[in-house]
Amino acid sequence: MKTKLVIFGITGDLSRRKLLPALAEIVKSGEFEELSVIGVSRRDVNVQELVEHATNSTVLTDLTEIFKMDLARAQDYILLKQYLDLQDDEQALIYLSVPPSAAADIVDFLGAAGLNTPHVKLLFEKPFGFDLASAEDFISRTGEYFEEGQIYRIDHYMAKEVAAEVIKLRSKADSNEHAWGNESVASVDIIASESIGIEDRATFYEETGALRDFIQGHLMQLLSLVLMDLNGPFTIIDIASRRFKALEALNVANPSEATRAQYEGYQEEVSNPGSQTETFASLQLTSDDARWLGVPLRLTTGKNLDQKRSAIIVRYHDGTEDVFEEGKIAAIDKKLPDAYERVLVEAIRGRKYIFTTSPEILRSWKIVAPVQKGWGMDNSPLQLYTPGASADEILGK
Numbered sequence: 001m002k003t004k005l006v007i008f009g010i011t012g013d014l015s016r017r018k019l020l021p022a023l024a025e026i027v028k029s030g031e032f033e034e035l036s037v038i039g040v041s042r043r044d045v046n047v048q049e050l051v052e053h054a055t056n057s058t059v060l061t062d063l064t065e066i067f068k069m070d071l072a073r074a075q076d077y078i079l080l081k082q083y084l085d086l087q088d089d090e091q092a093l094i095y096l097s098v099p100p101s102a103a104a105d106i107v108d109f110l111g112a113a114g115l116n117t118p119h120v121k122l123l124f125e126k127p128f129g130f131d132l133a134s135a136e137d138f139i140s141r142t143g144e145y146f147e148e149g150q151i152y153r154i155d156h157y158m159a160k161e162v163a164a165e166v167i168k169l170r171s172k173a174d175s176n177e178h179a180w181g182n183e184s185v186a187s188v189d190i191i192a193s194e195s196i197g198i199e200d201r202a203t204f205y206e207e208t209g210a211l212r213d214f215i216q217g218h219l220m221q222l223l224s225l226v227l228m229d230l231n232g233p234f235t236i237i238d239i240a241s242r243r244f245k246a247l248e249a250l251n252v253a254n255p256s257e258a259t260r261a262q263y264e265g266y267q268e269e270v271s272n273p274g275s276q277t278e279t280f281a282s283l284q285l286t287s288d289d290a291r292w293l294g295v296p297l298r299l300t301t302g303k304n305l306d307q308k309r310s311a312i313i314v315r316y317h318d319g320t321e322d323v324f325e326e327g328k329i330a331a332i333d334k335k336l337p338d339a340y341e342r343v344l345v346e347a348i349r350g351r352k353y354i355f356t357t358s359p360e361i362l363r364s365w366k367i368v369a370p371v372q373k374g375w376g377m378d379n380s381p382l383q384l385y386t387p388g389a390s391a392d393e394i395l396g397k
Contacts, residue, residue, distance in 0.1 A: 002034035002090045003348050006080075008071070008106060009097035010039030014125065016054040019097065022340035024055035027063065032348060037064040038084070044068065071106060077113035086119055093347055095123040100130075104141050111145025123152045123347055126217050127208065128356070131372060132365040139358045152347050153356040157192075157218040159339040159346075161329045162310055163354070166225045167239065177322070178230055180314065181291035188226055189298045189313040190219050193305040193391060197263065198279070202270040210281040211260070211368060211375075214301035220247065220364045221356060222312060223285075223299060227292055239353045240360070247363040249289035250297075255374035257284040261383040261394050263304040276375075276382060279303040280394055283371065302394070304387040 005023070009015055026032060037060060039045065044066075051060040067083055069076035084092055094110065096103045103124060110116060122142070129135030142151060157163060169177040176184070192214050198205045205213070224243035227250075234242075260278035267275045280302035287297065310326035346354055385394045 002036075002087075003032065004036050004038060004084055004086070004090060004092045005344075006038045006040060006067075006084070006092055006094045007097060008040045008095065010037075010066070011041055011045060011050065012097055014097045015039075016050070018340045019095065019344075020051055020054040020060065022338055022344055024051075024057055024059050025338065025341055026344060027059050028057075031345070035063065035348075039064060039066045040071075040080070041066055041068055042070065071102070071109075074109055074112060077109045077115065081113050081115045084115075086117070088119075091119045091121065091348075093121050093123060093344075097125060100127055100134075100138065104138055107142050107145065116145045116150070118147075118150070120146075121150050121152055121347060121350075122146055123154060123343075125154055127212060128153055128217070128361045129365065130208070130212060132362065132369055135361055135365050139361070148358060149352075151358075152352065153358075153361065154343055155217055155221050155356045156339040156343060157310070158221055158354040158356070159342040160310065160326055162312055162324045162326050163222060163225060164342075165324050165329045166222075166312065167236075170225070170228075170230055171234065171236070177314075180226065182293055182295050184316055185292075185295055185314055186317045187296045187298070187315045188223070189300065189311075189315075190222050190226075191299075191309060191311055191313070191391060192219060192301045193307060193309045194303050195305060195308045195388075197266070197304045197387070198269060205279075206270050206272060206275065206277050209277045210279055210301050210303070211283075211371065215281055215283060215299050216364050216368050217356070219299040219301060220367065221360070223250075223297060224360070226312060226314070227287060227289065227297075229289070229291065236353050237351075240355075240357050244357060244359050244363065246287075246289070247360055247367070249287045249292070250363075250367055251286050251288060252367050252369065253283050253285060253371045255371050258282065258371045258374075259383075259395055260375060261302075261385050263302075263387050263389075264384050265387065266304075276379065278375070278382060280305075280385065280391075282391070282395060283368070285367070300391050300395075302391060306388050306390045 007015055047064050047066055048061050051064050086092055129138050169175050172178055224246040227246035228242040259282040261280040263279050266279055267273050282300040285297040312324040315321045
């Protein structure tokens with residue numbers, strides 16, 4: 001089937017750094033010969049300059065076109081539908097590389113214009129809301145015009161090496177990881193640390209913070225891969241439903257088991273003295289699943305720490321541990337090693353197991369809601385840490 005990939009926000013940072021380079025590699029692979037790219041923009045764009053600067057190649061130049069439109073004008077979406085002119089043997093992937101507030105409005109316009117036929121798929125970037133209420137509203141709005149099967153919510157951590165390795169090992173019935181539980185596992189730590197600060201993302205970070213930026217989405221999804229029950233008949237398409245059952249069994253977060261902190265100098269960076277936005281967050285969770293009763297489950301993330309690291313650490317009662325760490329795992333798919341390549345390829349194929357479902361999103365927000373509420377009511381000064389500190393130092397270990 002021919003694929004027309006429509007990118008809203010094609011001139012943006014994500015498109016230039018991730019999407020276009022990933023598309024160039026996909027085209028080079030030769031796997032999808034009938035692939036074209038339509039970039040949506042408010043202004044004129046030099047296609048050759050855009051794609052060649054982003055990809056350091058010419059492979060996308062002849063495959064990319066620009067459709068100029070006003071995103072707030074309903075008539076322009078009708079013109080976009082006419083421009084795409086989808087045939088029975090074609091599909092459109094509409095990638096919304098735009099802020100969540102803009103994405104919801106675009107979805108309304110697309111639906112009203114009739115760009116919601118079964119051969120149209122929507123790809124969303126996180127965040128999927130900023131709390132439970134906003135997530136419920138966003139999911140409700142997208143559901144007015146699009147079926148859940150048409151919606152691909154991207155958490156690129158689910159396409160990374162760590163997630164793929166855990167899925168690979170847990171899928172093997174004869175592996176130790178397949179039967180993880182409290183009989184063998186003493187604790188689980190999932191960490192995503194960065195050695196850089198917020199750089200040029202001050203506005204975004206002030207509105208978001210570490211809890212919402214990483215823990216509610218990325219780390220909760222990785223945790224669900226560790227906790228999901230794989231007993232009984234199992235195929236790759238069952239993963240999303242089993243992730244959700246694992247999240248359902250998690251108890252909501254206890255604010256007394258949560259830690260937040262902020263690196264020294266952050267308030268000056270964002271020009272907001274007294275900012276209460278956390279750049280470090282850690283939650284300890286528990287599960288009511290009989291297999292995981294009594295096992296501490298910790299999710300930790302932070303900026304300006306001692307190292308860049310994405311890892312799942314499973315410690316056993318016998319004192320040993322398994323570490324699944326990004327960049328330290330043998331290549332699983334040498335042809336498509338990049339997370340965004342995997343995201344795009346799986347969406348083209350219509351395989352949804354690495355994408356986040358609406359029930360998972362809502363459950364994750366419910367889990368962190370008590371901490372969000374507690375931190376929102378607490379105006380006491382945040383714990384500060386020196387840039388380059390370790391997570392253990394901040395947690396007092």
